[in-house]
Amino acid sequence: MAELHLIGTIASARDFRQSRLFSKWSFSTGNGWKIINGCSEGQTQECCDPYSNEPVWDHPVDLHFTTKTLQGSPKALLQVFCRDDFNKILFVSYGVCSIPLKPGFHSIECHTWKPIGDWQDRLKDKFLGTTLQLKSPDVLVNADDRFELLTESMGIVRIDLHVLAKNFDKFGFTIQAGFCDINCCCDSDCTEHDSKVFSRCIDREIDKEKDSWYCHEKPFFRHNETRFIFKKIVDSLFCIASDNLPPMYSASSDLQIEDKSSFKNIISNNKPSSFKWKLDKKNISFQNFNVSSQYHYGDILWTINKNSLQPFDLPQSGFGKMCDFKKAVRFLEDWTSSCYQSNLTNNNIYLFPSNFINFTIIATPSKFNSQYIVQDCPKAVCQSINVFICSGSLIVCNANETVKTTCSENICYNAVKKIVYVIQHNGSEGIKSIDVHFRLANVSNSFKQEFEVRYKWINANESLIIERSGNPGYIAGKPIFVGTQLLNKTNDMEIKYIAFNKIYKYLTLPMAYKSGICSETERYPVKFLENIKLKCSIVVETSNFSTSTCVKLQNRTIEALTSFMTFKNFEQTNFDRQFVSKSGNISDNNTKSWTKIFFEKSPQNIISARITESEIQCSGLVTSVIFDIVHSLISKPGSDKNHVILGVQVAFSQGVDLKWPKCIGKNCTDILQLDVVSFVSFHDVSKPTRYHIAGGPNLDISLPYDFFYPFLSHSRSNGTTLKFKLIHIYITLCFIFKALLRIT
Structure with missing residues (x-):
């Protein structure tokens, strides 16, 4: 699990017309984020600077988050207020800004704004100070919803933060084998039919500069599921419909590495490279209910409740902790939240399970008819909810159990404590089933109510989860796939192919427990473009020290360094069978799609032992390994982040002599501890990208016979x-x- 620590201040404000200002602030996160320490909201003191009109707050912020995903990273939400000449507190503006995940110091300038209405609202704002305010914080969190607002720019609030990040390199895209990953356009499991439900491509970025002289913007979108036509005509009589300019290539991936000597020549003049993370920006549009097509990713789910069509929403907190606002549940978006209920009376419908199940959800909008609102809706179009009453951690649940909830004198029995919706879908086919799991409890004071929405592919096997490395080609921060060469003999023919093992699927390194001892169960997967050094310790205990003890220590060391390989006997023939996927495509078992791992200085089990009066010694021990990985940009037009691996070399250290103090006394145990060190270095051999400009075409211009x-x-x-x-x-x-x- 990754951790994010934010330490800093809500520093100051500038460019406001008002002078006496203070700010209410909070930090909002999405699904998978949890605050484990610190206060996520607060209020600065009131400050006034009559000279520079830049009040300084320096209000402290100290927050500690844990997360399972990069999506929904923290955002700072601000409400700025002022005090007028009549000592009245007036609302001034809103502000929202994303918190960078890059470690280090960041000075963030948060531009604020306020909603404006018609001329009457502006007059009230001018003379009475009654500025329009929002009813729901959803508009602040979701940037797309703010496009529907008419706003006016206000001042700027400066936030100074020190960002500390841990284990963020472990997160990226994941893929389910055999099932389509939503909005992942490069997933080979996604068919053309599945992609109709996509609203964007999270794995595709277009960084090309647009030329307004062209009649259209290139490249074309593979699917256009929006109401916009991706065609732009320039403000001129003529535009370029097509050209004969060749695409931009980087052809360095044609380099071939055949043996160890050529590998050494390549990496001798290359230094380790560095990289920066790029976070995908969310681009989901708010839309009303549309019966002309199926749900798309990010669309609001709709329900039929009491003969009316309503959005499917759940309670959530606003700037405070109480359940004062509602959150619209969106198609294929997992969501987790919590808030506090304080109204413990029968009038609070959110305390009763019936409020969360007495409706049907429209499963396939394209088949929906308005007549279904007043008559029975078919099951293929509307899905009812399957109810489960659970205890403890939602593991033991009873289906269709009816429980009566009552409230009296600020005490409620069997009130809803936690709700989990599990929605099974089939992509573009819509929703197939909905299960809701309740955890009930007796409450007498304000209590925390939890909500969760999960989406699952119907009949999906959740155990088949493999982290993506990129397609086509590796991208920064993704694991490296390894395989073993096998030989198939049939009818006097030998066919070599690469077998991908789902247990030993990544190139991994030994990692340590908190005590420093090498873990026997967990290993660190090497991330593409991540130069790293790791160290842990191997410990062997013996009461009868001999050469076999040193051999045992050596075998455990080599096994820790090479556990990414599928064999346990360290023979040269087995070392020659290890390969790395060139482009991260594990479905291709052709040897041409994999590159061989060259092992330099393969370890030998030539170990000797020596005993003196006060010391014991092992000679010829291998203690470290170095991975050199050569890569380049892929030979593909328009790609500037996908790489192929051209070669991998593994070099073991020279044998060293290690000594330990000898145990003195009867029946004592000698402890042999050896530090294992792993290095990984990436070498970029991409050729510089060049533009090839084609010569001008011949023009054949003809004029009408009566032109002159x-x-x-x-x-x-x-x-x-x-x-x-x-x-x-x-x-x-x-x-x-x-x-x-x-x-x-």
Whole structure:
């Protein structure tokens, strides 16, 4: 689990027209994030600076988060207030800004704004100070919803933060084998039919500069499921419909590494590379209920409740901790939240399980008919909810159990403590079933109510989870796949292929427990473009020290360094069978798609032992290993982040002599401890990207036979007609000349 620690201040404000300001602040996170220490909301003191009009708050912020995902990273939500000349507190503006995940110091300038309405609202704001305010914080959290607001820019709030991050390199895209991952356009499990439910491509970025001279923007979108047409005509009479310019390539991946000597020549002049994370920006649009198509990712789910069509929403907290607002449940978006219920009366419908189940959810909008609101909706179109009453950690549950909830004198019996919706879907086919799990409890004071929404593919096997490395080619921060070469003999024919083992699937390194001892169960997967050094200790205890003890220590060391391989006997023939996937495609078992791992200085079990009066010694022990990985950009137009691995070399250290103090006394135990060190270094051999400009095409321009009629005709013409003819010729020649300049 990754951790994020934010230490800093809500520092100051500037460019506000008001002088006496204070701010209410809070930090909002998405699914999978949890605050384990610190206060996520607060209020600064009121401050006034009559000279520079830049009040300084320096209000402390100290928060500690844990997370299972990069999505829904923390955002700072601000409400700025002022005190007028009549000692009245007035609302000034809102502000929202994302918190960077990169470790280090960040000075964030949060631009604030306020909603504005019609001319009457503006007059009230001008003379009475009654500024419009939002009813729900959803508009602040979701940037797409704010496009529907008419706002006015206000001042800037500065936030100074020190960001500490831990284990964030362990998170990235994951893929379920045999099932389509939503919005992952490069997932080979996704069919054209599945991709109809996508709202964006989280694995595709277009960084190319747009040229307004083209009739359309390139590259084309593979699917256009929005109401917008991706075509832009320039503000000119002419535009370029097509050209003969070759695409931009980086052809360095054609480099072949055949043996150890060529590997050494390549890495000798290459230094380790560095990289920066790029976070995908969420781009989900708010839309109303649409019966013309199926649900897309991010669409609001709709219900039929009491003969009316309503969004499916659940309680959530606003700037405080109470359940004052509602959250619309969106298709394929997992969600987790909590808030506090204080109204312990029968009037609070959110204390009763019936409020969360007495409706049906529209499963397939494209089949929905408005008549279904007042009559029975077919099961293929609307899904009812399966109820489970659970105890403890929602493991032991009873189906369709009816429990009566009552409240009296600020005490409620069997009130809803936690709700978990499990929605099974089939992608573009819509929702197939809905289960809700309740955990009930007797409450007498304000209590915490928890909500969770999970989406699952129908009939999905959750055990088949493999982290993606990129497609096509590796991307920064993703694991490296390894495989073993096998030989298949049939009818006197030998066929070599690569077998991918789901147990030993990644290139891994030994990692330590908190005590420093090498873990026997957990290993650290090497991340692409991550230069790293790891160290842990191997411990062997013996009461009868001999050469076999040193051999045992050596075998355990080599096993720790090479546990990514599928064999346990360290023979040279087995070392020669280890391969790494070039582009991260594990479904291709062709040997041409994998590159061999070259082992330099393979370890030998030539170990000797020596005993003196006060020391014991093992000679020829291997204690470290170095991984050199050569890579380059993939030979693909428009790609600047996908790489292929050209070669991997593993070099073991020279044998060293280690000594330990000898145990003195009867029946004592000698403890042999050896430090194992692993190094990984990446070498980028990509060729510089160059633009190849094609020569200008030949132009074959023909004019109508009577184009120069005024000059060739012997007939007399008046001056006005001749003047218009000359203007016509001049304009035409200008357009032709402009086109020639653009092409050449």
